[in-house]
Amino acid sequence: MEIFARxxxxxxxxxxxxxxxxxAKKMGWPAAAMLGSLFLLGLLNLSGLRLPFYQAPVSFxxxxxxxxxxxxxxxxxxxxxxxxxxxxxSLASFWMVMASIATGLLLFAVAGGRLSLMTCLxxxxxxxxxxMSIFAMSAGADVGIxxxxxxxxxxxxxxxxxxxxxxxxxxxxxxxxxxAPAPDAETRVSFTPGEIARFAAVTGALALLFEAARxxxxxxxxxxxxxxxxxxxxxxxxxxxxxxxxxxxxxxxMTISVGLSPRTIHLVRELFFPLxxxxxxxxxxxFLLAWIMHRLTRWDxxxxxxxxxxxxxxxxxxxxxxxxxxxxxxxxxxxxRMISIVVCVPLIARLFA
Numbered sequence: 001m002e003i004f005a006r007x008x009x010x011x012x013x014x015x016x017x018x019x020x021x022x023x024a025k026k027m028g029w030p031a032a033a034m035l036g037s038l039f040l041l042g043l044l045n046l047s048g049l050r051l052p053f054y055q056a057p058v059s060f061x062x063x064x065x066x067x068x069x070x071x072x073x074x075x076x077x078x079x080x081x082x083x084x085x086x087x088x089x090s091l092a093s094f095w096m097v098m099a100s101i102a103t104g105l106l107l108f109a110v111a112g113g114r115l116s117l118m119t120c121l122x123x124x125x126x127x128x129x130x131x132m133s134i135f136a137m138s139a140g141a142d143v144g145i146x147x148x149x150x151x152x153x154x155x156x157x158x159x160x161x162x163x164x165x166x167x168x169x170x171x172x173x174x175x176x177x178x179x180a181p182a183p184d185a186e187t188r189v190s191f192t193p194g195e196i197a198r199f200a201a202v203t204g205a206l207a208l209l210f211e212a213a214r215x216x217x218x219x220x221x222x223x224x225x226x227x228x229x230x231x232x233x234x235x236x237x238x239x240x241x242x243x244x245x246x247x248x249x250x251x252x253x254m255t256i257s258v259g260l261s262p263r264t265i266h267l268v269r270e271l272f273f274p275l276x277x278x279x280x281x282x283x284x285x286x287f288l289l290a291w292i293m294h295r296l297t298r299w300d301x302x303x304x305x306x307x308x309x310x311x312x313x314x315x316x317x318x319x320x321x322x323x324x325x326x327x328x329x330x331x332x333x334x335x336x337r338m339i340s341i342v343v344c345v346p347l348i349a350r351l352f353a
C-alpha cells in the first residue's frame with residue numbers, strides 16, 4: 001500500500017510541476033521549468049497538502065542530471081576558449097566567488113541570527129537556483145529560503161537586464177572581440193548505446209564516489225566531473241535532450257518544495273530588506289566587474305555586462321543572441337563562473353562554519 005501511495009504521489013507531484021512549467025513557459029518566465037514548477041509545488045505544500053513520494057531517488061536523479069547539465073559545458077572547445085581568455089575569465093570567476101562570499105557574510109550579519117551562515121552563503125551566491133538549492137540541501141541550510149532568494153534574484157536580473165545593458169551600450173565606445181576558436185572537428189552529435197552506457201556509468205560512479213568522500217554537493221559535482229572527463233576524453237559532447245533537462249528541474253523542484261512551510265513565508269516577510277540588500281549588492285558587484293572587463297579587454301559593454309551578470313547560463317546565452325553580444329564569450333564566462341561557484345563556495349563555506 002505504501003509503495004502504491006508513494007508511486008502515485010510521485011506521479012501526481014511531477015504532473016503538478018509539469019503544469020507549472022508549461023504555464024510559466026507560456027507566460028514567458030525566465031527559467032520556466034524551475035520557477036514554474038517550484039511555484040505550483042510550493043503553493044501545494046504551503047496549503048498543507050503534502051503527498052508522499054520517493055524523495056531520495058527523485059533527489060538523486062535531479063542532482064546527477066543537474067551535474068551533467070553543468071558538465072556538458074566542459075569540452076575541448078571551452079578549454080580552447082578559456083586558454084585564449086585566461087586572464088579575464090580567471091579574474092571574473094575569482095571576483096564573483098569572493099563577491100558571493102562577501103554578500104553572504106553581510107546578509108548573515110544583517111539577518112541578526114534569523115538565518116544560518118550556510119543559508120546566507122547559498123542564498124547570496126551568484127549561482128543558479130538549482131545549483132545553490134542542491135548545495136543548501138547538502139549543507140543543511142534552509143532550502144526554501146535559498147530557493148526563494150535565488151528565484152527573486154533571477155527574476156529581478158532578467159527583468160532589468162535588457163534595459164540596463166541597452167542604457168550602458170548607448171554610452172559605450174566601440175569594442176574589439178577576440179576571435180572565437182573553431183569547434184573541434186571530432187565533435188559529433190550521434191552516440192552509440194555503448195557510449196551512452198559508459199557515459200552514464202562514469203557520471204553515476206563519480207557522483208557516488210564524491211558522496212562517499214563526503215564532498216559538498218557530491219552528486220552534482222561528481223556527475224559534473226564525470227561528464228567533463230568523458231567530453232574531454234572523447235571529443236564529443238553529451239547534451240541532455242530539452243525534455244530531460246526540464247524533467248530534471250521539475251524533479252529538483254519536487255525536492256525543494258518539501259522545505260517550504262509557513263515559517264518560510266514568515267521569514268521572507270521579516271527579511272524583505274536584507275533580501276533586497278543582497279540582490280542589489282550582488283548586482284552592483286557584477287556591474288562593477290563588467291566595467292572592469294570593458295576597460296581591460298575593450299569588449300563591447302553588452303558582451304561585458306552579459307558575461308559577468310549573475311544569471312543562469314542558458315537564459316543569458318539567449319539574451320546574448322537577442323542583444324547582439326558575443327555568445328562564445330558569454331557562454332565561456334558563465335560556464336567557468338558557475339563551475340567555480342559550485343565547487344568553491346561549498347568548500348569556503350565549510351571553513352567559515
